[in-house]
Amino acid sequence: MAKKLTYYDYLRQEMTDMVEQLEIPDLCKQSLKSRWLDQVVWADKKAEQCRRWHYRLRLTTIVGGVVLPALVGINFQLGKDNEYFRIWFPYVPFVLSQVIAVSAATEEFLRFGDRWREYRKLAEELKAEGWEYLQLSGPYRYKTHEEDDSPPPLSRSRMSEVNVEDWKALKPPTENKESTTHQDVYTLFAGRIESLIKNDVQSYIATLQQKQAKEQEQIKQILTTAEKVSTDKTLFAQRTPGPQLPPYGAANPPNNGFGAMGIPAQPAAFNAPGNATGYAIAPVPLANTPMPPQTAFAQPPAAFAPPPAPSAPMPQPTVAQPPAAFAPPPAPTPMAFAQPPAALAAAPSASAPMPQTAIADLNARILASTLKLRGMSTADGPDGGNNACAWTVNKVMQDAGLSPLGSNPNYVPAVLDALKQGRGQLVSRESSKAGDLVVANGEAHIGIGLTDCCSRVLSNSSSRACFLWESDTDFDGYYGGQSTIYRLKS
Structure with missing residues (x-):
């Protein structure tokens, strides 16, 4: 039983048979099969593989995220x-959560969805160019093409936005045109294929550079x-210990706000210059300090005598009225904040x-x-001047003494970023x-305004590989939408 052909084998076989029927030299046929x-x-095969993996990982993440809360409840x-x-059963939600995390991380790192779209776009552009x-x-219909100031050829990514009237305007006149053969336009086809592949590689490298920069x-x-x-x-400074109280019965206690026998001093004593807060503070006496006799308050002692020995119990006083030393402290005086000095005034914003x-x-x-x-040749730019609009703008920046725009100065999206x-x-x-700077709709082209309101814009002419295409703000409606305008700041 014969093995069933896959789609890719079928596609290769059909296209090979069609190439063999062309009236071109064998070397050209071999180049078509080996390159195009x-x-x-x-x-096509890479697009299918990336699509399959993108669906697998995304469906695993979505379905797992929906099922996991239900499993936790069960x-x-x-x-x-x-x-x-x-x-x-508790191991089931744990394993499922790990599967979801691995699936999401793999998709984020390998970007199968983005790669699928890029490969599909390249495959379809190559197919469309080959069929033409x-x-x-299309561009292979006639043998010769007139040189004029017509706008550059429309990219395939923009074809869906062009209406019938635009196609009629872009269609070249048929008079004085000779029909062509495959041999006559082979070099044009080979050049356009190489341009498509080169643009795909440049786009991939520019995206990779932006990701690495981030x-x-x-x-x-x-x-x-x-x-x-x-x-x-x-974060690593040691904590400074607080002040220690002297031992009970010390002969010369420090002036820490307490009087003899642990009795608080008058509140006014705490309004010293060392008190940074400016509040009057009256500490509460220690709970385990025995009270002196009432007669001890009649006359202040000449010197601080040591307390009696612990074996001799101290007489308990009978206090009719609390002494003045235990009166509640006066209400704290609110602090008055002066106006901040001029040196501390807010500095001007750096983002002015x-x-x-x-x-x-x-x-x-x-x-x-x-x-x-103006009038400079752009033949040294990308694709021989065919895709040199961003390259031309950066040439102007270089002549003006400014640094180039974009991580890839030949790519309009990089300049726009x-x-x-x-x-x-x-x-x-x-x-x-x-x-x-005037950027066309869809980031397909870029030019420089010549007048106020950018009513006239100068940009690269792909058909003539020269910096001389003068148009209106929307590039004469060629890109199917309104342009955006940016003013350079540095």
């Missing part, structure tokens, strides 16, 4: 009614926190906005460099100025 067809099958009930369940070449449609920032924050904790001496003069100076420098580089993370600020169309 192999990439199509590989991307555990309490079964533990009361059945001794057998009380022994082994095999059917001699991880390094988190590591720096952890190390900074650990260093502060290790150098904070207050940049002066408008500095921002205007940046805009002037960017505009001057833009006008200086740098603007959002502090390099720029979002401005409205009415308040925009010449020199502001």
Whole structure:
């Protein structure tokens, strides 16, 4: 019995048969099968594998999270009614919770969902490009193409947003055009395939660099926190013991606010300069201090005599009225807080906005460099100038003496992330100025405003590989939506 072919074997076999029927040299056929067809099958297979693992891990996390509370509730009930369940059933919720945690951590680390979408996008773009070449449609329909100031070719990720009128406007005229063959447009097809693969690799590397930068920032924050904790001496300082009372019967007790025989002194004695609080404090006599005779208060003794020996009991006084020494202390006087000195006044916020003069100076420098580089060839940029809009903007930044934008200066989303993370600020169309950066809808293109309100924008022309495409704020409606405008701050 013959082995059943998988979908990928079927796809490879069908595409191979179609390539063999093309009227092109054998070397070109072999290149198509080794480069284009192999990439199509590989991307399709990787997309299916990532999709399968993404569904497995996500369903495990979702279903386990729903079932776990129910198992915990059942555990309490079964533990009361059945001794057998009380022994082994508590392990079930524990194991399930660990499975949920491992599943969520694995999905977060390996990112099967994101990888599935990236591989599927690459596979479908390669398939669509191959079908257009095999059917001699789209960009492979005619042998020659006129050089004009038309906008760059529309990316496949934006095709779904273009309406019928836009397609009619983009459709080239049919007069004076000759039909082409597969041999005539083979080099164009090979170049577009390599461009798709290169863009996918650049997007992957840019995403990886952003993720690594965030991880390094988190590591720096952890190390900074650990260093502060290790150098904070207050966390390891020994506690200072409080003042000790002298032993009973000491000959010369210190002046700690107590008089002879442990009797408190007058409250006014506690209003000394050493009392930082400014309150009048009257301590309560010790509970185990025996009371002196009433006659002891008639005349103050000349000297503090030692108390009698413990074997001789002291006579108990009969106190009709409490002595003045035991009168309650006066109410504390509220503290008056003076106004804080000027040295302690709040310092100006470090996050104060940049002066408008500095921002205007940046805009002037960017505009001057833009006008200086207008008409510059972008053939040295990505894909021979076909995808060089971000590259061109960073060339202007370099000429203006500014640091490049984005972790990947050739990738528009990376430039936009740098603007959002502090390099720029979002401005409205009415308040925009010449020199502001204009990002097309969908982050597919970027240019520099030439006038106030950015009514005219200069950007790279893909068809001519030159910095001379002048359009309106929305790039003449080519990207199917409104643009966003950012003003550089640094």
